[in-house]
Each structure stands twice: as structure tokens, then as C-alpha cells.
Amino acid sequence: xxxxxxxxxxxxxxxxxxxxxxxxxxxxxxxxxxxxxxxxxxxxxxxxxxxxxxxxxxxxxxxxxxxxxxxxxxxxxxxxxxxxxxxxxxxxxxxxxxxxxxxxxxxxxxxxxxxxxxxxxxxxxxxxxxxxxxxxxxxxxxxxxxxxxxxxxxxxxxxxxxxxxxxxxxxxxxxxxxxxxxxxxxxxxxxxxxxxxxxxxxxxxxxxxxxxxxxxxxxxxxxxxxxxxxxxxxxxxxxxxxxxxxxxxxxxxxxxxx
Amino acid sequence: xxxxxxxxxxxxxxxxxxxxxxxxxxxxxxxxxxxxxxxxxxxxxxxxxxxxxxxxxxxxxxxxxx
Numbered sequence: 001x002x003x004x005x006x007x008x009x010x011x012x013x014x015x016x017x018x019x020x021x022x023x024x025x026x027x028x029x030x031x032x033x034x035x036x037x038x039x040x041x042x043x044x045x046x047x048x049x050x051x052x053x054x055x056x057x058x059x060x061x062x063x064x065x066x067x068x069x070x071x072x073x074x075x076x077x078x079x080x081x082x083x084x085x086x087x088x089x090x091x092x093x094x095x096x097x098x099x100x101x102x103x104x105x106x107x108x109x110x111x112x113x114x115x116x117x118x119x120x121x122x123x124x125x126x127x128x129x130x131x132x133x134x135x136x137x138x139x140x141x142x143x144x145x146x147x148x149x150x151x152x153x154x155x156x157x158x159x160x161x162x163x164x165x166x167x168x169x170x171x172x173x174x175x176x177x178x179x180x181x182x183x184x185x186x187x188x189x190x191x192x193x194x195x196x197x198x199x200x201x202x203x204x205x206x207x208x209x210x211x212x213x214x215x216x217x218x219x220x221x222x223x224x225x226x227x228x229x230x231x232x233x234x235x236x237x238x239x240x241x242x243x244x245x246x247x248x249x250x251x252x253x254x255x256x257x258x
Numbered sequence: 259x260x261x262x263x264x265x266x267x268x269x270x271x272x273x274x275x276x277x278x279x280x281x282x283x284x285x286x287x288x289x290x291x292x293x294x295x296x297x298x299x300x301x302x303x304x305x306x307x308x309x310x311x312x313x314x315x316x317x318x319x320x321x322x323x324x
Contacts, residue, residue, distance in 0.1 A: 019324025029322065044323025047264040047316060048290065050283050057320045058289055070323050082296070086318055089298050090291035157324070184324075206324030 003234055005201055007179055008095075008127040008148040010066065013039040015196065016226045017068075017181065019206025020057055022158075023215065030060040032209055032219035040066045042097055042204065044073070045087050058092070068129065070097040077116035084121050096121060097151065097183075098130040107157045111138040115145055122146025131183055134168035139176045149179040151204065154195065158207045160187025163194050173199040189218075189225030196229025197237065262314045273308035280304075280317070290319045 005012045017040040020029045033041060043057050061067055069087035074080035077100060084096045098121070100113040114130045115138065122128050127148045132138055134152035142150050152169050155161035162185060163169065173180050179201030186192050192203045205222055212218035259272040263279075270282065276299060280287050292299050293316040299307050309315055 020322035021324045023322055026322070042324055043320040045291075045318050046321045048285065048319050050264070050285070053285070054321065056289050057322050067320075069320065072323050085298060086291045086293060087320075089300065090318065090320060091289050092320065204324070210322075 003230065005179065007129075007201075010127075012066070012202070013037065014223065014226070015202040015230055016192070016223050017042065017183075017202055017204040018209060018219065019204060020061070020210075021206055022210040024210075026055060026057060026060040028210075028215055029057070030062065031216050033062055033065060035216045036209075036219035036223040038065070038219075038223065040068055040095075040202075040204075042068050042070050042206070043092070044070055045083055045090065046073075066095060067092045068095040068097050070099045070131075071117070072099045072101070074098075074100045074117075075102045076100060076110070077113040077120065080113070080117035081120050084117075084126060085124075088126070094125055095127045095129070098128055109133055109153070111135060114138075115141045118142050118147050119145035129181065134165045134172055136168075136171055136175055139172050139178075143176060143178055147178060149181050149201065150176060151181045151183040153184040154182050154191065155185025157184045159185050160208055161185050162187060162191040163198075166194075166198070169195070169200070170198055189221045192222055193225040193229035193232070196226055197232045199233050202226075259311045261309055261312065264315070264317060272311045272313075276304040276307055276309065279309060279315070283317075285317065290317055292317050 014037050016038045018038045019042045023029050071080040071083040080098050080100050098117050100110045101107050109131050111133050118128045118130050129149045130142050131151045139150050155164040181202045182195040182200045183204040186205050187208045195203050209215050209219045260267050260269045276292050295314050
């Protein structure tokens with residue numbers, strides 16, 4: 001059976017999503033997307049600085065990629081809805097990553113406002129992927145509100161600390177009948193593989209690629225890790241065991257020399 | 259006459275259409291979005307919609323983000 005990731009009826013060619021922030025240049029973003037073969041990329045919506053205008057990020061994203069604007073900068077559900085509507089009008093389709101953050105130290109998402117925004121935007125026809133603090137009841141509320149997938153954080157944004165929320169994410173994967181896309185905190189390809197081995201549907205990586213010494217090679221490494229982790233999950237990795245179990249036969253030994 | 263453009267006071271002759279305002283700012287209008295007083299103005303209306311004195315205008319585009 002083919003192992004396809006389908007979100008809101010769209011078949012995605014890769015389980016690696018890439019964020020486009022913090023890169024040394026926009027051109028580097030395009031190179032990383034191509035190297036990794038990722039099929040979903042996130043962007044942000046910002047005021048144009050008329051004094052020093054920068055080129056639109058969309059010009060650097062291959063046309064076969066699905067662009068998912070985020071609502072970064074939103075501090076409540078009203079802001080998130082406003083930004084999502086602006087993003088759709090700017091011509092990027094109807095996918096949106098809801099991000100509602102009012103905590104400046106850890107940048108943790110406001111789950112309550114995220115549910116509110118999800119409900120409004122899903123009703124307006126958006127394909128909503130909310131970034132959330134992994135909590136089973138909130139994930140259920142997001143599903144009921146019309147989310148197409150949920151995006152629990154592995155660790156706070158930009159920390160590169162790995163899947164610190166592992167147990168809660170495991171519960172979401174087990175209990176929520178939606179794709180679980182682990183977002184934030186993934187700092188190394190091994191973290192991505194770990195999330196995929198747990199059964200995550202996909203991972204979103206930004207800082208770890210953008211700030212690497214060689215972002216293009218790192219993006220490629222992440223793509224391998226995501227594929228390996230997924231294959232490990234679908235192939236049925238054996239369960240851990242407390243005591244040793246010999247791999248070599250326990251018979252036919254030579255007599256021991258004393 | 260002045261409007262508030264992306265959070266800064268901008269002196270211009272009002273009323274002005276969105277299309278003319280973007281030309282004035284030498285902006286490539288491709289894939290930008292415009293909001294006037296919290297209302298999105300769709301591209302088809304950029305030739306006709308008039309920005310008036312004291313209006314709050316936002317011109318946005320996509321940048322890198324995670």
C-alpha cells in the first residue's frame with residue numbers, strides 16, 4: 001500500500017515542511033526547497049518597508065510548492081483571522097498556519113485563541129493547520145473546529161532542543177484522527193526522524209535549516225531523516241526490551257578456556 | 259493632506275486611488291495586498307477605490323517566516 005500524506009484532499013509529495021524565515025538570503029530558501037524536495041513551505045505576511053523594499057518571498061519558491069502563510073504577529077484570534085484573510089487576498093491559496101502568540105519569552109501558542117481562530121477560518125473555507133501546545137482536549141477542540149491537521153510544538157520556537165513534548169505528542173498521534181505535524185524545536189535531522197518514528201504525519205523545520213552552516217546540505221539531511229523515520233514507523237520497529245536477547249545462536253559454542 | 263501608510267504619516271494629495279498610491283511609492287503591485295481602515299480592498303477595485311485624508315492604509319507582502 002502506498003504511504004501518501006493527504007491533507008484536505010491534497011496529496012503532498014514530502015513529509016518535510018520548511019519554514020522560510022531567518023535565511024541569509026531569499027535565494028538560499030529556493031535552493032533548500034529544491035534540495036530537500038519539500039512540498040509545503042510557510043511564509044509570513046508583513047508591511048512593506050518602502051524605504052528598503054525587499055523582494056517578495058513568493059518569487060523564490062518553486063511553483064509546484066504549496067505555500068502556507070502563517071499568522072505570526074497575531075496576539076489573539078481577531079489578529080489571526082485578519083492576517084489569514086490578508087494572506088489569502090495576496091494570492092497564495094487558502095491554506096493557513098494559525099499562530100497566535102502573546103508570550104514573548106517562550107513564544108508559546110495561545111491554545112484558546114487558536115481554537116477560536118480555527119473555527120472562524122475553517123468556516124470561511126480556509127484549510128487550517130493550527131500551531132498548538134500539545135494538549136489532547138485542545139487538539140479535539142481543534143478537530144471539531146475544522147482543523148485539517150494539528151501542529152504541536154516539539155519545543156519552543158527556534159530552540160533546536162528536539163521533541164521535548166514527546167509524551168503529549170505521542171498521545172495526540174494515538175488519539176487524534178488528523179495528521180499530526182510536529183512544528184518548532186526540531187534542531188537536528190535525528191529529532192525529525194524521532195518524530196516521524198513516533199508516527200507524526202510530517203514535520204516543519206525552519207531555524208535548524210536556515211541557521212545551519214550549510215543550509216542546503218542540512219535541508220537534504222532533513223529530507224533523508226524524515227523519509228527514514230517514516231519508513232521505520234510504517235515498517236513496524238520492534239519494541240524495546242529490558243534484558244538482553246542474544247542475536248547469535250546460543251548453541252554450538254567452543255568449550256571455554258580456563 | 260496626509261494618510262497613515264504602514265504606520266507612518268505620508269503626505270499626499272487626497273483622494274488618491276490605490277493604484278496611483280502604489281505607483282507613487284514605486285511599488286510592484288504584483289502579489290501585494292492592501293487594507294484601508296481594516297478593510298481589504300480587492301485588486302479589481304484598486305483603480306476606483308479612493309483613499310481619503312487620515313485613512314489608515316496597510317500594504318503588505320510575503321516575507322520569510324516559519
